[in-house]
Amino acid sequence: xxxxxxxxxxxxxxxxxxxxxxxxxxxxxxxxxxxxFAQGVMALFAALTLxxxxxxFNFPVWLAIIGTIAVxxxxxxxxxxxxxRHLVNQEPIILFMATxxxxxxxxxxxxxxxxxxxxxxxxxxxQGAWGWLWDQGIYVxxxxxxxxxxxxxxxxxxxxxxxxxRIGRALRAVADDHQAALSVGISLNTIWVVVWSVSxxxxxxxxxxxxxxxxxxxxxxxxxxxxxxxxxxxxFTSVPGxxxxxxxxxxxxxxxxxxxxxxxxxxxxxxxxYMLALAFLLFRPQGLFGDKIIERV
Amino acid sequence: xxxxxxxxxxxxxxxDQALFPxxxxxxVILGILIVTFAIxxxxxxxxxxxxxxxxxxxxxxxxxxxxxxxxxxxxVSLGTGGFMAVGAFSVYKLMIxxxxxxxxxxxxxxxxxxxxxxxxxxxxxxxIKGFYLAVATLAAQFFLVWLFNKVGWFYNYxxxxxxxxxxxxxxxxxxxxxxxxxxxxxxxxxxxxxxxALAAKNIARGRIGRNWMAIRDMDIAAExxxxxPLIAKLSAFAVSSFYIGMAGALYxxxxxxxxxxxxxxxxxxxxLVLFMIxxxxxxxxxxxxxxxxxxxxxxILLKNIMVDGLGTDAALAAHIxxxxxxxxxxxxxxxxxxxxxxxxxxxxxxxxxxxFPH
Numbered sequence: 001x002x003x004x005x006x007x008x009x010x011x012x013x014x015x016x017x018x019x020x021x022x023x024x025x026x027x028x029x030x031x032x033x034x035x036x037f038a039q040g041v042m043a044l045f046a047a048l049t050l051x052x053x054x055x056x057f058n059f060p061v062w063l064a065i066i067g068t069i070a071v072x073x074x075x076x077x078x079x080x081x082x083x084x085r086h087l088v089n090q091e092p093i094i095l096f097m098a099t100x101x102x103x104x105x106x107x108x109x110x111x112x113x114x115x116x117x118x119x120x121x122x123x124x125x126x127q128g129a130w131g132w133l134w135d136q137g138i139y140v141x142x143x144x145x146x147x148x149x150x151x152x153x154x155x156x157x158x159x160x161x162x163x164x165x166r167i168g169r170a171l172r173a174v175a176d177d178h179q180a181a182l183s184v185g186i187s188l189n190t191i192w193v194v195v196w197s198v199s200x201x202x203x204x205x206x207x208x209x210x211x212x213x214x215x216x217x218x219x220x221x222x223x224x225x226x227x228x229x230x231x232x233x234x235x236f237t238s239v240p241g242x243x244x245x246x247x248x249x250x251x252x253x254x255x256x257x258x259x260x261x262x263x264x265x266x267x268x269x270x271x272x273x274y275m276l277a278l279a280f281l282l283f284r285p286q287g288l289f290g291d292k293i294i295e296r297v
Numbered sequence: 298x299x300x301x302x303x304x305x306x307x308x309x310x311x312x313d314q315a316l317f318p319x320x321x322x323x324x325v326i327l328g329i330l331i332v333t334f335a336i337x338x339x340x341x342x343x344x345x346x347x348x349x350x351x352x353x354x355x356x357x358x359x360x361x362x363x364x365x366x367x368x369x370x371x372x373v374s375l376g377t378g379g380f381m382a383v384g385a386f387s388v389y390k391l392m393i394x395x396x397x398x399x400x401x402x403x404x405x406x407x408x409x410x411x412x413x414x415x416x417x418x419x420x421x422x423x424x425i426k427g428f429y430l431a432v433a434t435l436a437a438q439f440f441l442v443w444l445f446n447k448v449g450w451f452y453n454y455x456x457x458x459x460x461x462x463x464x465x466x467x468x469x470x471x472x473x474x475x476x477x478x479x480x481x482x483x484x485x486x487x488x489x490x491x492x493x494a495l496a497a498k499n500i501a502r503g504r505i506g507r508n509w510m511a512i513r514d515m516d517i518a519a520e521x522x523x524x525x526p527l528i529a530k531l532s533a534f535a536v537s538s539f540y541i542g543m544a545g546a547l548y549x550x551x552x553x554x555x556x557x558x559x560x561x562x563x564x565x566x567x568x569l570v571l572f573m574i575x576x577x578x579x580x581x582x583x584x585x586x587x588x589x590x591x592x593x594x595x596x597i598l599l600k601n602i603m604v605d606g607l608g609t610d611a612a613l614a615a616h617i618x619x620x621x622x623x624x625x626x627x628x629x630x631x632x633x634x635x636x637x638x639x640x641x642x643x644x645x646x647x648x649x650x651x652x653f654p655h
Contacts, residue, residue: 035428086631092428093373094634097575097626100568104623108616225435225564232432264447271443274436278421281433285425293426297518 006139007254013144015250016151017213020206021227022234022242023154024199029236030175031195032084035096038103040224042200045110046072047207047216051121052114061123065204072200073193080193088188107221121211147209151243154205158198158239167194175237229277235290245288248280249273300648316499333487343479351552353593354486355544360573360585361490361497362540367571368580369501370533371513372422376434378566379441380538382558383411384545386451389460392473392550393453400465400472404489404546411542412535414441419534423527426516438564445558461555473550482551489547493540498582500536509533510580541570576629578638587637596622 021043028036049071053064083102087095126142162168173181174191182188210220227246234245256272286293300321307313317323341350359381366372387407395403418437422430445451452460462474470481500506508529511519520526549556556562569592577588599621603614633639647654 083627083631087634090630090634093367093579094575094630096428096431097572098630100572101623101626101630104619104626106623108618108620108623112613112616112620228432228435232429236428267443267447271436271439274433274439278433278436281425281429282421285429287429295517297515297521 007258008251009140010144011251011254012247013141013148013250014254015230015247016148016243017144017206017209017246018223018226018230018249019243019246020147020151020154020202020209021223022230022246023151023158023239024202024206025227025231026234026236026239026242027158027195027199027202031171032174032192033092033095033178034084034099035092035236036199037096037099037224038106039199039203040227041103041106041110041221042072042075042203043207043210043223044216044218044220045075045106045207046200046204047121047211047220048110048114048119050123050204050208051119051211051216054123055119056114065123068204069201072204073197076196076200077193079196080189084192085189103221107218111218118215118217119211121208121216123208123212125208125212143209143213150205150209154202155239155243161198167191171195226273229273232287233277233280235287237291238287238289241287241289245277249276252276299651300645316495316502330491333491334484338480338483346479346483347552349593349597350483351486353590354483354490355548355552356570356573356589356593357586358490358493358547359541359544359570360577360589361494361582362537362542362544363570364574364577364579364581364585365497365501365509365540366533366537368574368578368584369506369513370509370530370537371516372419372530372533373428373431373571374434374537375431375564375567375571376418376437376441377541377570378562378564379438380411380415380541381545381548381566382441382445382562383414383538384408384542385549385556385562386445386460386558387411387542388546388550389462390451392463392465396463396465400467400550401485403465404543404550407546408539408543411545412539415538415541416531416535419531419538422530422534435564438567442558442562445562457557459555459557460549462550462553465550473554475554477551477554486547486551489543493543494582494586497540501582505529505532513580572626574636576626576636578636581636581638583641584636584638587641591637595625 021039024039024042025036028034028039046068050064050068053059053067054061059067079102083098087098125146160168162172170181170186170191171194173184173186174188178188181191206223207216207220210223214220230242230245230249233249234241234243253269253273253276256276257269260272261268280288284290300319302319305318305320307318312318317326337350338346359377362380363374363377366374384407387410388403391398391403391406392400398406418434421433425433446458452458464471464474464476466472467481467485471477472481472485501509508519508524509532511522511524512526512529512533516526519529545562549561553561573588573592574585575588576591577586578584596618599618600614603617604611
């Protein structure tokens with residue numbers, strides 16, 4: 001029983017890590033209908049920049065983080081200017097493909113600028129077993145607990161940002177209806193820069209957490225593939241969906257790995273999440289919390 | 298002036314329903330076939346055939362398959378790599394178990410096996426749409442590759458987990474594996490591609506193809522006018538997987554000679570083929586070829602220019618290559634989101650009016 005609890009807890013924590021990546025997807029999809037495949041690479045790029053600033057220029061942690069945020073905002077502005085602006089009104093699949101192209105570019109640029117070797121990221125996040133639960137015989141990683149806390153703070157911050165600020169209202173208006181938003185004088189271009197900046201910052205948070213956990217390396221960009229089932233499970237348009245979807249995937253994956261994995265030969269974590277999400281989708285095609293898809297002729 | 302139908306009168310229903318109703322099109326197709334089968338194998342040496350023509354043709358076949366599903370029927374699929382793996386592993390098992398059937402029937406059979414698997418993974422498309430479906434097809438990709446990696450039966454329990462193509466002959470010429478004859482390989486693959494490209498063009502303009510396009514344009518409306526989504530979508534998945542399965546079989550048995558599932562059929566294959574049809578043109582047979590040609594040639598060209606021409610360091614060149622590919626893809630999508638096939642369509646319009654455009 002204790003083992004089951006431990007597995008479930010670590011699944012929950014891993015799920016939160018997935019949610020952090022999925023959050024960035026949701027933000028961009030909500031505001032622009034773009035399925036941003038580059039989110040994973042953005043996390044890698046942010047983490048690389050952070051490590052690069054700390055190592056090469058000896059920036060203190062807080063300055064490096066501010067610097068990275070500035071880089072991510074500049075990146076968002078650049079993406080809007082060079083790419084999105086010219087692709088307005090294109091089919092979703094074209095935009096999706098463009099973000100894959102963007103992923104290639106970011107990957108190459110990140111590697112050339114900061115080198116492709118594995119780097120350690122240490123910004124003072126506590127690591128190791130959490131004492132209190134360890135005494136009860138359950139191993140919970142402090143880093144993951146910290147990540148869960150950060151995710152909670154991030155969600156609260158995003159909720160306030162979306163609900164209470166002027167720009168947040170504009171974002172929701174754009175998410176609701178592009179043309180109506182344009183007609184009341186909201187600038188789509190500005191909104192896109194804002195939303196890509198916000199998801200760039202979310203990517204930085206995800207990059208810090210994943211980077212502290214397993215080092216900053218190329219495989220970090222593959223966490224995007226982990227976040228996709230979370231997304232379809234929770235729904236592309238729902239922030240709580242991303243969190244809860246992440247937890248379901250995390251727990252399901254860990255339990256399956258421990259209890260089903262040995263039967264079928266292991267290494268099932270690559271596809272199990274997708275199958276789980278697929279099973280959910282058959283009952284709710286728009287994901288658990290996604291907007292109901294209304295179709296008219 | 299050069300390219301128009303003026304003066305070509307159709308005097309029978311047969312002529313009216315021809316696959317290429319305009320005389321010039323027939324000449325061009327004939328010309329392409331002559332170039333493919335007579336001139337190219339004479340001009341190009343083994344290296345060119347192996348490094349450029351074979352991957353180009355095989356990827357064209359895969360792109361044709363995906364274009365049927367995504368371009369004609371509108372179902373985005375990211376499982377191409379997995380389906381190619383099904384084709385490759387079926388042909389491997391068949392080559393070991395029934396070598397007496399001959400290579401060509403075996404490739405066709407492995408196409409049918411892939412079609413069955415593809416139909417199975419197409420079932421969710423009846424309920425799930427758009428990007429939800431695209432992500433759901435990733436389940437096929439990861440599951441299939443995992444399956445071929447884990448279950449020993451598929452690779453005959455050999456220690457490395459790789460599959461090696463045993464030598465097989467067609468008309469007395471060895472065409473599979475490393476000791477195969479390069480020209481024989483080329484003729485075989487080109488014949489496959491030619492036959493199935495014409496078949497695809499024919500299917501796409503007929504009743505089935507029109508059903509697919511109706512589903513693509515708006516599935517509810519299509520359902521209301523009497524297109525059965527179950528049959529239309531699943532047949533698109535089946536035909537598409539059939540093509541992709543054959544492409545996978547040729548890819549492994551004829552071109553690579555040996556393959557390992559996690560590398561040869563990983564998710565990047567799926568993206569690559571999807572890029573081909575997007576850059577070539579969705580819903581266009583010609584586009585599948587143009588896209589495949591572009592994406593097979595470009596990396597080779599870039600590599601040659603940078604490593605041999607400019608003397609760039611190989612690791613840096615790899616990074617620059619990936620950036621260039623990304624930039625080119627974005628640039629292409631901005632300049633011509635309907636793909637290279639659209640440029641050809643514009644050129645055709647121009648040629649009808651030339652030299653008096655007004």
